[in-house]
Amino acid sequence: MNKLLVITVLVALLAINAESFRVVRQVDEEPGTLTKLTDAVKSYYDGAVxxxxxxxxxxxxxxxxxxxxxxxxxxxxxxxxxxxIMNDQIYHIFYPQQ
Structure with a gap:
């Protein structure tokens, strides 16, 4: 019974690990309009900087x-x-020498 439990746990762990190693398929998609616009704005901004x-x-x-x-x-x-000089001239206008 214990051996069966250990084998079941090992097989379950192997199945979980094997599922996480799946390779994601890469699809070559053409960039959308928004992506093109943002790339253009970024390039103009980088050029200005x-x-x-x-x-x-x-x-x-x-x-x-x-x-x-x-x-x-x-x-x-x-x-x-x-x-x-202006300060001196204004002073002598208001306080002329006698």
């Missing part, structure tokens, strides 16, 4: 960031100088 990355790399090569920093510092120096 690559173009933008290329532009950013070329801009970094021109060292525009450093030029912008120097332009900002020069501009603030000039504006602060002229603001000081």
């Amino acid at each position: 690559n173009a933008a990355s290329g532009y950013l790399e070329s801009i970094k090569g021109m060292k525009l960031e450093e030029k912008a920093k120097t332009l900002y510092s020069d501009t603030t120096n000039v504006v602060s100088t002229y603001a000081g």
